[in-house]
Amino acid sequence: MDRYPNIADHGLIGDLQTAALVTDTGTIDWFCLPRFDAPSVFASLLDADKGGHFQIAPQQDGYVTKQLYLPDTAVLITRFMTADGVGELLDFMPPITGRATDRHRLVRILRVARGTMDFAMDLQPRFDYARAKHKVELTDHGAVFTAPDLRLTVHMVGSPSGRNGAALHRDGRGVRGTWSLREGDTAGVIIESMAGAPRRVQVAELNRLLAETSRFWRDWLHKSTYRGRWREMVARSAMTLKLLTYAPTGAPVAAATAGLPEEPGGERNWDYRYTWVRDGSFSIYALLGLGYVEEAAAFGAWLRDRVSQQAGERSGPLRIMYRVDGSSDLDEEILGHLEGWRGAKPVRIGNGAADQLQLDIYGEALDAMALADSRGLFLAHQGWLAVSEMIDWLADHWDQPDEGIWETRGGRKDFTYGRFQSWIALDRAIRLAEHHGRPANLERWTMERDRVYHQIMERGWNPKVKAFTQHYESDVLDSSLLMMPLQGFISPKDPMWLSTLRAMDDSLVSDSLVYRYNPSMTPDGLRGNEGTFSLCTFWYVDALARAGRPEEAALVFEKMHTYANHLGLYSEEIGQTGEQLGNFPQAFSHLALIDAAINLDYQLDHGAGTVDSVLARQR
Numbered sequence: 001m002d003r004y005p006n007i008a009d010h011g012l013i014g015d016l017q018t019a020a021l022v023t024d025t026g027t028i029d030w031f032c033l034p035r036f037d038a039p040s041v042f043a044s045l046l047d048a049d050k051g052g053h054f055q056i057a058p059q060q061d062g063y064v065t066k067q068l069y070l071p072d073t074a075v076l077i078t079r080f081m082t083a084d085g086v087g088e089l090l091d092f093m094p095p096i097t098g099r100a101t102d103r104h105r106l107v108r109i110l111r112v113a114r115g116t117m118d119f120a121m122d123l124q125p126r127f128d129y130a131r132a133k134h135k136v137e138l139t140d141h142g143a144v145f146t147a148p149d150l151r152l153t154v155h156m157v158g159s160p161s162g163r164n165g166a167a168l169h170r171d172g173r174g175v176r177g178t179w180s181l182r183e184g185d186t187a188g189v190i191i192e193s194m195a196g197a198p199r200r201v202q203v204a205e206l207n208r209l210l211a212e213t214s215r216f217w218r219d220w221l222h223k224s225t226y227r228g229r230w231r232e233m234v235a236r237s238a239m240t241l242k243l244l245t246y247a248p249t250g251a252p253v254a255a256a257t258a259g260l261p262e263e264p265g266g267e268r269n270w271d272y273r274y275t276w277v278r279d280g281s282f283s284i285y286a287l288l289g290l291g292y293v294e295e296a297a298a299f300g301a302w303l304r305d306r307v308s309q310q311a312g313e314r315s316g317p318l319r320i321m322y323r324v325d326g327s328s329d330l331d332e333e334i335l336g337h338l339e340g341w342r343g344a345k346p347v348r349i350g351n352g353a354a355d356q357l358q359l360d361i362y363g364e365a366l367d368a369m370a371l372a373d374s375r376g377l378f379l380a381h382q383g384w385l386a387v388s389e390m391i392d393w394l395a396d397h398w399d400q401p402d403e404g405i406w407e408t409r410g411g412r413k414d415f416t417y418g419r420f421q422s423w424i425a426l427d428r429a430i431r432l433a434e435h436h437g438r439p440a441n442l443e444r445w446t447m448e449r450d451r452v453y454h455q456i457m458e459r460g461w462n463p464k465v466k467a468f469t470q471h472y473e474s475d476v477l478d479s480s481l482l483m484m485p486l487q488g489f490i491s492p493k494d495p496m497w498l499s500t501l502r503a504m505d506d507s508l509v510s511d512s513l514v515y516r517y518n519p520s521m522t523p524d525g526l527r528g529n530e531g532t533f534s535l536c537t538f539w540y541v542d543a544l545a546r547a548g549r550p551e552e553a554a555l556v557f558e559k560m561h562t563y564a565n566h567l568g569l570y571s572e573e574i575g576q577t578g579e580q581l582g583n584f585p586q587a588f589s590h591l592a593l594i595d596a597a598i599n600l601d602y603q604l605d606h607g608a609g610t611v612d613s614v615l616a617r618q619r
Contacts, residue, residue: 004045006579007260007571008569011024011567012256013091013092013106014093015093015104017101017104019243022091024066034103039128039131040128043130050338052124053124055121055122056120057119058117072217074092077089085117087119091109092213093107105191105192111185112182117181119187121178123143124172125145133148143168152193153195153198154175155199156198157186186206220239230561233568236568241286246325249302256583256585258271260583261341262582263530263531264344274330275324279587280299282595283299284372286590297372307365307386307387308383309326314357316397318361319355320355321353331352333350356403358404358407359422360415362425363423363424366432384436394426398448404418405480413470414472415471417470420452420481420484423489424487430446468500479508482504483539484497513560514540516530516533531575531582534573565580
């Protein structure tokens with residue numbers, strides 16, 4: 001077996017403050033404590049030998065595995081099928097919806113559905129990205145791992161060796177144990193951070209935790225207002241977004257992982273365990289589109305705090321990303337002692353792009369605020385003053401090169417997407433001020449908005465290519481511009497847009513998949529190529545539907561579903577042979593899926609190209 005599973009061969013579990021990845025063979029190979037952006041405890045995903053893991057699997061050879069979620073929940077089931085029987089491993093984390101805490105529980109339940117099965121457990125934590133030493137203490141009821149900044153307690157269920165009564169035993173810096181189970185038997189283990197001494201857990205407690213966790217997810221999912229054609233995919237995407245959201249602040253992380261490459265063996269290996277203003281702003285559309293007003297309001301409050309904080313330097317008042325608690329210390333660091341997934345180096349934590357100038361974030365933030373406002377989530381007085389100050393800054397600074405939406409590290413350019421999002425920011429701020437009678441420099445904002453518009457039409461349009469291009473004086477197409485009709489900058493049936501869409505059809509679309517740009521034509525300071533971007537494919541679906549091609553949009557959407565993993569999860573990119581690449585699972589991919597499903601339903605039901613009143617992007 002490959003030392004590294006495919007990126008797609010994972011399921012996600014979490015408690016709304018942190019998350020873990022579980023392979024389809026029962027190994028937890030990525031888990032950070034006490035929150036998403038904290039150091040790892042298990043990281044064999046990034047170094048099979050050094051990273052640490054938590055494996056539970058049959059002792060028999062030649063078993064077959066299948067994986068699924070317990071319906072309408074985030075409880076992951078890995079089924080093992082052997083010549084002697086069928087067993088199940090249920091993995092979940094009881095949700096924590098209150099304040100931030102360092103106490104977290106990860107529950108692993110073993111059951112035998114048919115026949116008999118011998119299970120083996122190999123628990124090998126490696127704290128602080130495998131940089132910190134730890135002590136191991138065995139007790140009658142489990143074990144304790146103690147590192148300088150973290151303690152992990154292992155609570156065993158029943159006898160750790162099943163019927164023969166043998167105790168856990170040390171194995172290097174970890175522990176091992178076995179169970180021999182018959183049909184109807186249940187066993188398991190709970191690992192808990194910053195807890196007390198190990199204790200013997202009864203099966204009744206396992207069943208209670210399972211029932212409570214399942215009920216939480218089913219109750220949450222059933223609040224969704226989506227009744228469209230793609231309920232199963234939308235439901236899984238919604239739960240994935242929820243799993244990637246830090247409950248104490250309402251801030252979603254871009255992905256659960258760090259260091260997974262955008263190209264096998266390549267160097268585009270970023271840390272995505274942070275909250276991007278862009279991603280979070282788009283998440284408001286997905287959440288409100290599904291009726292999750294409370295979640296949208298929580299992130300809206302987080303975003304308003306960042307606007308008021310004005311922690312940016314080179315980036316303007318906003319930074320492009322923050323930690324989930326709103327802090328802005330994201331210094332990039334290379335973990336040189338880790339070999340990376342299948343040798344993809346360097347493994348990075350932190351993110352050096354955090355203070356890039358990306359002008360588009362102002363448009364995405366204001367568009368989200370305007371949508372929230374249309375749903376009754378109004379800005380308070382102090383919030384409006386901070387927004388007004390930010391728009392005054394943008395009115396002075398929009399006409400300059402920036403680093404662009406894709407965080408390329410090849411220098412600043414006059415990116416068309418950044419310009420058109422500046423138009424969005426000014427336009428939405430004007431509308432908010434006029435609607436609520438708020439104090440604002442409306443004459444100045446209106447003048448600058450119109451200047452941006454005319455500049456894009458004159459310099460962003462390339463008559464040679466007959467399309468809007470990535471940046472001024474460029475022939476390169478960029479799929480981020482698919483957002484132009486989706487946000488109402490241009491009519492979806494404007495001849496200039498239809499010409500742009502045809503050009504994208506020819507150069508950015510591979511079957512149904514969409515590249516964000518052609519890397520060979522767009523130097524980003526790094527070697528190698530990349531896959532197609534799932535986010536952009538879902539944007540393409542929406543753009544096709546609005547342009548009068550709804551049947552084609554539906555086919556692209558259905559084809560895209562075939563690239564999901566066995567659980568309906570998407571990473572950032574899809575490679576040449578259909579493999580998933582980049583950090584996993586990617587929130588941006590799932591929120592774009594939700595938006596595309598809602599908008600495509602609307603277009604199919606009401607006629608292609610009509611105004612989308614569901615997400616109110618064209619106000």
